[in-house]
Amino acid sequence: MNGAQDMGGMMGFGPIVREENEPFFHAPWERKAMGLTLAAGTTGMWSLDHARAARESLPPGEYLTSPYYGIWLKALATTMVNAGLATEREVATGVIETPPVPVKRILRPEEVAGALAKGWPASRPEPHPAPFRVGDTVRTRIMNPVHHTRLPRYARGKTGVIETVHGVHVFPDSHAQGLGENPQWLFSVCFTGEELWGADAEPGTRVSVEAWESYLEPVA
Amino acid sequence: MRALESILVGKGYVDPGTVEEIIQTYETKVGPRNGAQVVAKAWTDPEFKALLLRDATTAIATLGFGGRGGEHMVAVENTAEVHNVIVCTLCSCYPWVVLGLPPAWYKSAAYRSRVVIRPREVLSEFGVSLPPETTVRVWDSTAETRYMVIPRRPTGTEGWDEEALAAIVSRDSMVGTGLVSLPESLS
Numbered sequence: 398m399n400g401a402q403d404m405g406g407m408m409g410f411g412p413i414v415r416e417e418n419e420p421f422f423h424a425p426w427e428r429k430a431m432g433l434t435l436a437a438g439t440t441g442m443w444s445l446d447h448a449r450a451a452r453e454s455l456p457p458g459e460y461l462t463s464p465y466y467g468i469w470l471k472a473l474a475t476t477m478v479n480a481g482l483a484t485e486r487e488v489a490t491g492v493i494e495t496p497p498v499p500v501k502r503i504l505r506p507e508e509v510a511g512a513l514a515k516g517w518p519a520s521r522p523e524p525h526p527a528p529f530r531v532g533d534t535v536r537t538r539i540m541n542p543v544h545h546t547r548l549p550r551y552a553r554g555k556t557g558v559i560e561t562v563h564g565v566h567v568f569p570d571s572h573a574q575g576l577g578e579n580p581q582w583l584f585s586v587c588f589t590g591e592e593l594w595g596a597d598a599e600p601g602t603r604v605s606v607e608a609w610e611s612y613l614e615p616v617a
Numbered sequence: 618m619r620a621l622e623s624i625l626v627g628k629g630y631v632d633p634g635t636v637e638e639i640i641q642t643y644e645t646k647v648g649p650r651n652g653a654q655v656v657a658k659a660w661t662d663p664e665f666k667a668l669l670l671r672d673a674t675t676a677i678a679t680l681g682f683g684g685r686g687g688e689h690m691v692a693v694e695n696t697a698e699v700h701n702v703i704v705c706t707l708c709s710c711y712p713w714v715v716l717g718l719p720p721a722w723y724k725s726a727a728y729r730s731r732v733v734i735r736p737r738e739v740l741s742e743f744g745v746s747l748p749p750e751t752t753v754r755v756w757d758s759t760a761e762t763r764y765m766v767i768p769r770r771p772t773g774t775e776g777w778d779e780e781a782l783a784a785i786v787s788r789d790s791m792v793g794t795g796l797v798s799l800p801e802s803l804s
Contacts, residue, residue: 405706405757407730413742415722421644423721426618431643431718432636433622440630445761449708465709465724470618483624491620497628506634513642516684519761547759549706551733563689563762583760599737602753607760 398543399550401457402449406551406594430466434473439512441501442480446573450545451475519566521580527610529584533559534616537586537608545573548612552604555592556616560605561585568609582610648717651682652765653786655715657779659692660770669767670694677715686713687763693756694767695793700747701754702740702793703764704732710758712765716788723792733757743794766793773799 404410422428438448451472453460460468474488481498504512529535539554540546547569563583571579587605590598625631655677659666669676673690677683683690690712693701705711706729711719722728732739736753740746747753756764768790774782789795 402707404726404730405733410725410727410730413722413725413727413731413739415720419720421718428640429622429636430618432640433625433631435639436631436636437625452708461726465721470621473621477621477624482628482630487624488620491623493624493627497630500630503630503632504635505632506638509635509638509642513639514684516686516688518688520689547707549757549759561691563760566760594734599735599753601749601751602736602755604733604755604757606757607762
C-alpha cells in the first residue's frame with residue numbers, strides 16, 4: 398500500500414543524525430519491545446510479511462511521528478488481535494479476559510540459539526524456469542495495490558536490467574494477506590539514476606531493488 | 618508495552634526467559650565484529666572471497682554465522698570503479714547475522730528517503746567523498762535478501778593477519794557509508 402513506510406525519494410526529513418557510541422537501545426522499553434516482538438513472532442501465528450503489513454498500515458501521520466519500536470509495538474498488538482491471540486481490549490488494558498488459544502510453538506530459552514541460527518528462509522522450490530535471465534531488460538509494472546507490496550513507488554513503471562536471479566521466494570504481497578506463499582522468482586533489477594529521477598538524478602548513480610516476477614514485464 | 622507483555626506472558630504464549638535470551642543474543646553475540654571477520658577473511662583468502670561473492674550465505678556460514686536476518690546473504694565489493702551502499706527504503710532490513718541490530722540513523726526517515734535519490738550527497742555527509750568517475754550503487758533491500766559491502770582494503774596493510782585486519786573494519790564500511798582507513802598512529 399502507498400503508506401508512509403515507502404519513503405524512497407521523499408524530501409524534507411532533515412539531516413541524518415548519527416550518534417557516537419550509540420547504545421543498542423535508548424530506553425528499557427525499547428529493549429523489551431525488540432525481545433517481545435521477536436519472541437511473539439516465534440509462536441508461528443504470523444509471518445514477517447504480516448508484521449510489516451501491520452506496521453505500514455498505520456496512518457501516515459502516526460507512522461512518521463512514532464518511535465521505531467513504537468511502530469513495532471502497535472503492529473504487534475494488531476498481529477496478536479488478527480491471529481486471535483488476544484482481543485482489542487486485552488491488548489489495550491493488559492487484563493486477560495479470554496482464555497489462551499493454541500499456538501504453533503512456544504519457544505523456550507534454550508531453543509533460542511538454534512531457532513535464530515536456523516532463521517526463516519524465504520526460498521522455495523522452483524515451480525517453473527526463471528522467466529528472465531541476467532542482462533534482460535525489464536519494466537516494473539505500474540501498480541498501486543491497497544495491500545502490502547514490496548515494490549517501492551519510486552521504482553514502478555521503470556525500465557531496468559536484471560542483475561541477479563535469486564531463485565524462488567515467498568511472495569509477500571499474497572503472504573501478508575493470508576493468501577498463501579505463492580512463491581515466485583526473485584530478481585535484482587538495476588536502474589540508472591536518470592531512469593528513476595530524471596534530470597534531477599546525481600550523475601553516475603544506480604539503484605537496485607529486489608523484484609518478484611509478477612512485478613516485472615519484458616521489454617522487447 | 619506492559620499491556621502486551623502481560624497478555625503474551627500471562628497467556629503463556631511467550632516465555633519471559635526467551636525474551637531475555639533473544640535480547641542478550643543481539644547485545645552480546647551478534648554484531649559488526651562478525652562482519653569484520655568476514656571482510657578480513659575475504660581480504661586474505663581469495664578462495665573465500667570468490668565463494669563470498671558467488672554465494673555469500675554459504676561463505677558466511679563457514680565462519681559460523683547465519684540465520685535470522687541473513688537467511689539469504691549477498692556480498693557486494695567496493696572497487697575503484699564502484700562504491701556500494703545498502704538501505705531498506707520500505708522498513709529497515711539489515712544483515713543482522715553479520716552486523717547485528719541496525720543503528721538508529723539506518724532506520725531513520727532521513728536516511729531511507731534520501732540515500733536512493735541523493736546517494737553522493739548522503740555519502741559525503743558521512744565523510745565518504747568519491748571521485749565523479751566512481752559509480753555509486755545503492756541496493757534497496759526490498760526482499761529477504763540481505764546485503765553487506767566488502768570495503769576496499771587500505772594500502773599499508775600488506776602482510777597483516779585476519780585479526781589485525783578485522784580490527785580496522787568498521788560497521789559503516791560494511792553498510793557502505795564508511796571507508797576503512799588505517800589507524801591514525803599508522804597512517
